[in-house]
Amino acid sequence: MKKVDALVLRTIDYGESHKILTLLTPTYGKIAVMARGAKKPSSQLGSISQPFTYGTYLLMISERGMGTVAQADLIDSFRKIREDLFKTAYASYMMELIDRFTEEREPSAGIFLLALTLLSYLADDKDPEVLMRLTEVKMLDFAGIRPDLFHCANCGQPVETTIRFSIIKGGPLCSDCQASDERAIWIKPATLRLLQTFQAMDVRRLGEINVGEDVRRQMNKVLRQYYDEYSGVQLRTRAFLDQLHKYELDF
Ligand SMILES: [Zn+2]
Incomplete structure (x- = not known):
């Protein structure tokens, strides 16, 4: 026992x-x-x-x-x-x-x-x-697909802020490399900062966070596409969540 x-x-x-x-x-x-x-x-x-x-x-x-x-x-x-x-x-x-x-x-x-x-x-x-x-950010580590959010996914130089995240290259793009993936997702600098914060933080330290609509939408888009590209897993619960979300919007 x-x-x-x-x-x-x-x-x-x-x-x-x-x-x-x-x-x-x-x-x-x-x-x-x-x-x-x-x-x-x-x-x-x-x-x-x-x-x-x-x-x-x-x-x-x-x-x-x-x-x-x-x-x-x-x-x-x-x-x-x-x-x-x-x-x-x-x-x-x-x-x-x-x-x-x-x-x-x-x-x-x-x-x-x-x-x-x-x-x-x-x-x-x-x-x-x-x-x-x-x-989602935390599970990227356990899934073995942790993105480097601090370096340009194209040239490797340090990135403190960005306005584009490349799914295909697997991370943020520096200002020199913006054109290296024309399908890269536009994000606010605040979106990258929040992704970086989530990746580094101890979850027990999560305080009250105010996240604007744009940042929410962009984080969702980046993470969803990143999982779709690299995880090889279809989540059963996601469809139901999407339905619920639609229902909320319609309501
Ligand atoms: Zn670069």
Whole structure:
């Protein structure tokens, strides 16, 4: 038996009454475990088998095969997220990003802390769009596609500010190299600065950030196209988020 702090990244139903939980733990990394009977109303495992739940889990795990949850103590159910359709969509997106770029059974205290901090911020009503962009920037490292945001992607000289970001070349362009990619995305200097800040910062230090509409739109565009170009992953939760966003605009 192993006792570990864990976050539930996602769950799937298994048979009539069981659930398979994808847990993120600092000590064992990401692991899939069976929660037997978790779908039964009387089950003690019901409340700790929900997405985004944070708890201490007692697990039976072996070298091979799927582990089993013996019991668990709830630390935080993040009820404020699960009871809100929008927050649920944002959390699902952030946890999917983390899930897709995390290997099974590779311990990472850093990624666990990132996930937990992001969910706490979302529950505490921090700006969800800022949190999603922060997740995207941070996960570039774990996905192995970290862009160099401080040097020109064309000539390598230091770039303090820019007005163009080249997806194809994979970073900002200096003033001499603006013409090297005619499809480069126009961005404000503030957009590059925020990307740099997010890349370098300790997520626990995120204060209140006021981000203008232009910068939001540009960050979203740069990150989305960068992921599309380099990550090789289609995110399931993104389509739903896009739908929600449209609905918000129409409303
Ligand atoms: Zn250059």
